[in-house]
Amino acid sequence: MPRYRICYSKTGPARYISHLDLVRELERAMRRAGLPVAFSGGFNPHPRFSFAAPLPVGVEGLAEFVDVEMTHPVTPRELAGRLNEALPPGLAVREVVEVPAGTPALAAVLDRAVYHVEVDGDALPGMLPAGAVERFLAQEKIEVTRRGKRRDIRPGLLDLSVMSRDGGLALRLELKTGGAINVRPEEAAEAFFRSAGLAVDAADMRITRAELHWGGPPRP
Amino acid sequence: MDKQLERILRQVQKPGRYVGGEWNAVRKDWHDAAIRMAFAFPDVYEVGMSHLGLQILYGIVNGRDDALLERVFAPWPDMEKQMRQAGLPLFSLESRRPVRDFDIVGFTLQYELTYTNILNMLDLAGIPLRAAERAGGGYPLVVAGGPCAFNPEPLADFIDAFVIGEGEEVLHELLDAYLAMRRRGAERREMLLHLAGIEGIYVPVFYRVEYNGKGMVQSVVPVEEGVPRQVRKRTVADLDGAFFPTRPLVPVINPVHDRAMLEVQRGCTRGCRFCQAGMIYRPVREKEPNTLLRQAGEILRSTGWNELSLSSLSTTDYSQVRPLIQELTAQYSPLGINVSLPSLRVDAFSVGLAREVQKVRRSSLTFAPEAGTQRLRDVINKGVTESDLLEAVAAAFAGGWQAVKLYFMIGLPTETDDDLAGIADLARRVLDVGRSQFGAGRRLKVTVSASSFVPKPHTPFQWEPQDTLDELRRKQAYLRRRLRGRGLVFNWHDPESSFLEAVLSRGDRRLAAAIESAWRRGCRFDGWSELFAPAKWREAFAACGIDPGAYAYRRYAYEDTLPWDHISAGVSKEYLVREHRRAMRGQTTPDCREGRCPGCGLCTMLEVKPRLVGGGKIAPVQDML
Known part of the structure; x- marks a missing residue:
């Protein structure tokens, strides 16, 4: 068919x-x-x-x-x-x-996703400290709690960068998805803000999944 | 979307309840509409979106060039909390406008246990609760309709105008009158007085209620010229030609009923004596098969649903039901679309129909014998015999169903423990039928559900008391003991909500204080067992000096004035008295479809006729007064 x-x-x-x-x-x-x-x-x-x-x-x-x-x-x-x-x-x-x-089915070959996380200026308690991104990515382990269990999301965090600082903050996150390692965008973003010393409420994060990637063709 | 709302929606369960944007939703320009109405459903989105009346009124008002209708549902407590914290007023789904900005807010009264939600929605909208407090200030006109409007009194202080009966025609008259009066610059009271002159509209402020020494209603009389002594229900004479929504809203988040609804007829003349719907939706009016086939095609094309439910109070009574189902399945089965029947009459014919339609999906079949013995079934005029039931279940088991659900009521007038024992016996006999058919090896399941009888206005049992809570609990325990064993499941729920339902359904205007007090104590969604707070209701009644038992447990005399006597459902009180007397003697009364007019008085009073398609016989009207 x-x-x-x-x-x-x-x-x-x-x-x-x-x-x-x-x-x-x-x-x-x-x-x-x-x-x-x-x-x-x-x-x-x-x-x-x-x-x-x-x-x-x-x-x-x-x-x-x-x-x-x-x-x-x-x-x-x-x-x-x-x-x-x-x-x-x-x-x-x-x-x-x-x-x-x-x-093969998409779900079987899906590998990573790109998310955008936006926070408005009025929901940010302060400026993002210089070097925060580098320090965050330099960690060997990034522990988060999901359903009461501690887990390390560092292996699934492929990249994080600041896309924009206009009127707030926009992050670009590239995360492993599908398969064995699956990182949720909100937990990665929360871990980042925590490590940067910024108390940002999850309700203030506007999250978009911008891209999905898998190994090999075809894709439109 | 507004940032504040977006932030709130990230923090609630099922945010899809509050955003609209469904297929077939109508977005009209706010400024182009001369009259703007909000349809307020006092329950959660998934329940309200399964309601046919909403779809009908949505289509009717939005079909007018000069009007728009937008929806609003009761926010679930998590959403209410967020809205109150943020100071966000209740808003409509379509344009996200504050409900306060509409000209008319229309509540639908489907069940009594939504009354606190009505108060909560008014409060969240920033609209004063009581009609008297809305006299100035340019507040929307607050109207209400639906089955509970047949005893509007408990809500009389909160609602400006009630619509009694079917809304298709009177809603147009209401909107036209509103527009005409506004053009004339009429004050609110003048507007209401004008509305009170429309047949089927009840404006409580124009009636004075007097009470007698026994604490009962003595009289309800109009206090203004031109206001009718008794408000008669509205009935659509030509249901076949009436508007029917063939482009209904298709909810995105899973509603209670996720299917297309096709109303095949309205009204039921079986005359079960406990059933309010059977009285207030008379007479029976069947739609033409050709109309139904056309509407079915339009609905399915415009929605993409894979199931078409033939809805009505008793669809298997529709005279052309078999040919209709055969034609529908022939057309739509190949497209993977199922036809479904919402309820089955207790007989083999109905099971045969169910077999025809359920070629694809197998679930359990449900029958409602309502009472456990022939004596009690005769008392309630449920024209079902034990052999009807056993034949029906035999046909069901033969058709491949292995699970049967049986619905009963407990606490019915004249009920004794023998009738309860009859429920258990009947359930076992049903199980035996299955075992003899399948042998002992198969997994058969007979589920018995027992709800508690609630005496309802405008029925032959309106004078009857409800069983006390203790007695209902004792009866449930009795059944629980007798319905143990392999293959039997017994379902019941706490009778406290049935008690409150009885109080509110037979109540008068004095209950307003208790409803408001219960709401102030935090009562919401009283029909949801996880949120129902009977202790708060008890406190509310006590604080207002009201004995709720006086409403639920009172036995009225025929000559007493009932709190809803100034509302007419079309059937005469003489008929209800006669039916009550026959019930007490255990005499049944045949359906008027079967050729004998029981003289309910409706046809003569409302100048509407029952209507059967394909030359079905209807009894000549008898004037038995």
């Missing part, structure tokens, strides 16, 4: 859609668009969707990915056009490519 890789964005009100709700909304959107989605067999058929990585509720995604199987071929252009007309505000298809049979 033909398989298509859809790159989409999830912003605005759609960022509050949970992953499970997104799966249901995408199924309905495909029906509204009249697209021939393939379903699994059995008593409770599921649409054959395969997502790269669930996005946490509240986090915007600029270039998310899902593979979709169809019962018969459609052109990527038509798929994108028809689906876009059936998606609610905040969900938008950016690009579609057909992927050959046998391509």
Whole structure:
């Protein structure tokens, strides 16, 4: 069955859609668009969707990915056009490519993600000290607590840099994702602010997933 | 999006409840609308979005060029806390405008245990709770409708105007009248007086309630010229031609019912004596199969849902139900779309229908015999026999279902322990039917759910007392003991919320103080067991000097004035008395679909007719007065 890789964005009100709700909304959107989605067999058929990585509720995604199987071929252009007309505000298809049979599932090959974390000036208790980023990255271990357990996120922290200081602070985080090591953007950002001596409330962090990366082609 | 709101939404569970943006949501220009109405559902988003009435009114008002309707739901306590901390007023989902800025705020009254949420929403909106405090200041007009408006009295101090009955037509009249009066520069009182002249609108400020020496309502009389002594419910005569939402909102966050709803008929004439819906939605009006097929296609295309629910009070009673289901499954089954029936009549015919529609999914089947013995089923006029039930479950087991749910009520008038024993016996017989069919090896499950009877206004049991809390708990314990064993599951819940429901559903205006006091003590979402706080309610009643038991446990006499007597559901009091007497004698009354008019008085009074499609027989109206 033909398989298509859809790159989409999830912003605005759609960022509050949970992953499970997104799966249901995408199924309905495909029906509204009249697209021939393939379903699994059995008593409770599921649409054959395969997502790269669930996005946490509240986090915007600029270039998310899902593979979709169809019962018969459609052109990527038509798929994108028809689906876009059936998606609610905040969900938008950016690009579609057909992927050959046998391509591994996105979730299996997903490797890293780039996040942007923005904090407004009025939520920052002070200036970011000089050298804070270098000192943070120079650590051999960065311990965070997740569900009561201490864990070291340093191996999963690939890069951190300051993107902008205009009217606040914008960080770029590159994190391992999928597979064995999975670092959450908010825990990496919190650890950074802690090490920089800035008390920033998690409620003041606006997080966006800007990129997803995996090993090898194809990608739109 | 506003930064303050964004910050709040990062700190609450299910922020999707508060952002809107669903498929088929309507965004109209605020400044282009002459009249702006907020539809306020006093429960959480997922519940409200499963409500057909919301979809109907949303389509009706937004279909007008001069009006807009936006939604607002009760914020969950975590959201309320954040809003109060930030000073963020209650806002609508579509334009995120403060509810205070709308011309009209309309609450829907689906169940009594949402009343504290209404007060909470008014307070969060910055609108004074009591109608009297809203006289000046340009506050929105606060209106309310829905089934609980049939006894509006407990909320009479908080609501400016109630809409009694079906809203499709009267809502237009209400909006038109509002616009006309505003153009004329009318004061609020003048506006309300004008509204009170519209059939089906009840404006409580124009009625004086007097109480007698026994602490009961003596009379409710109008105090102004032109205000009707009794407010009659509104009924849509031509349901087939009435507006039906074929482009309904499709909630993104998982609602209670995640499916398309197609209303096949309205009203039910079975005449179960405990059932308020069966009385207040009369007469029965069926829609034409062709209308339904057309609407089904439109809804499914416009929403993408994979399930179509044929909704009504008793869908298996729809005269063309089988051909309708056959046609729908023929059209939509190949597209992976299921047809579903919300409830099943207790008979083999219904199970046959369920088999036809449930080709794909297998869950349990639910039946509601309501009472455990034939004697008590006759008292409540539930036209179901034991053999009906056993045939139905045999058909269910034969159809492959291995789980059956049985709904009963406890605390029904005249109930004795024999009737309770009957519930347990019936459940075991159902299990036996399954075992004889499958042998002992299969995993069968019979779930018995027992809710507590609540006497409801406008029913033949409106005069009856509710069982005391102790008695209901004793009955639950009795059933618990008898429903032990392999394959049996017994579900019940604390009767305290049923007690409060009885108090509020049979209450009068004096309850306003207690509702407000309970809200001030922190009562919210009283219908949610995890948030229900009966101790706070007890404190509230005590603080107001009100004995709630006097409302729940009172047995009214036929000649007593009932607090809701000035509201007419169309059925005559004589009919209700006659039905109550028949109940006490254990006599059943047939459905008027079956060719004998029981003389409920509705057809003569409202000048509407029952309507069956395909030439079904309806009894000629009898005037039995």
